[in-house]
Amino acid sequence: MSDAPDFHFEEAARRRCLTLVAGVDEAGRGPLCGPVVAAAVVLDPTRIPDGLNDSKKLSAIRRATLFDQIMAQAEVGVGEASPAEIDAINILRASHLAMERAIAALPRPPAHVLIDGNMIPRGLTLSAEAIVGGDGRSLSIAAASIVAKVTRDRIMVDLAQQHPGYGWAKNAGYPTKDHLLALQNLGVTPFHRRSFRPIHNILCKGNL
Numbered sequence: 001m002s003d004a005p006d007f008h009f010e011e012a013a014r015r016r017c018l019t020l021v022a023g024v025d026e027a028g029r030g031p032l033c034g035p036v037v038a039a040a041v042v043l044d045p046t047r048i049p050d051g052l053n054d055s056k057k058l059s060a061i062r063r064a065t066l067f068d069q070i071m072a073q074a075e076v077g078v079g080e081a082s083p084a085e086i087d088a089i090n091i092l093r094a095s096h097l098a099m100e101r102a103i104a105a106l107p108r109p110p111a112h113v114l115i116d117g118n119m120i121p122r123g124l125t126l127s128a129e130a131i132v133g134g135d136g137r138s139l140s141i142a143a144a145s146i147v148a149k150v151t152r153d154r155i156m157v158d159l160a161q162q163h164p165g166y167g168w169a170k171n172a173g174y175p176t177k178d179h180l181l182a183l184q185n186l187g188v189t190p191f192h193r194r195s196f197r198p199i200h201n202i203l204c205k206g207n208l
Helices: 008-015 060-073 083-089 091-104 139-162 177-186 197-206
Strands: 021-027 036-042 075-081 112-116 127-131
Touching (some): 021 091, 060 139, 075 091, 083 091
Parallel strands (some): 021 112, 112 127
Antiparallel strands (some): 036 075
8 A cells, every 4th residue: 555645535525526636634633722624625626736744743833834725725624613612512523513604604515525433523514525544545534634734723822822831832732741830820711622531621620
């Protein structure tokens, strides 16, 4: 199997006359705070940026460069689910909700959707397939992973300005040592996910 994503899932769909194919991925399931962000990307087969790959395999500088190229050369939709929605419906369903919103935000409805993971969002009525490890196998999903990651990282940098001390500009809300220490010293913000164990435990202690 190739170490880099390719276009064969998209080409297989196009052979079935499903010509507008979107790749979909999300970023931000694991952090303790901030939204979960999803992106849907329809690549132009004649203008695919070089070097697309799973966002986790790329440097921040490379992701930013590819983000700009994707935004200029592809059709892109972005959606998110808030911390309150994550707490209300759980992180998996919130991730799927963000995916549904990203697909709905595309300039044109896709004929077929490639979803990263092993589940298709329950609210999705379009033709779709789930691809495990899709961000490393499909160029469209790889592009979506980059857009979702860069978008979410930028959201966390903005939130870090509003709530300094938690290190969100660097840790993106993940439970790093500095973030956990700041939670003990500064407390829980409105952007923290109250259903996640470290936050839940802090809030429960505060109610004793």
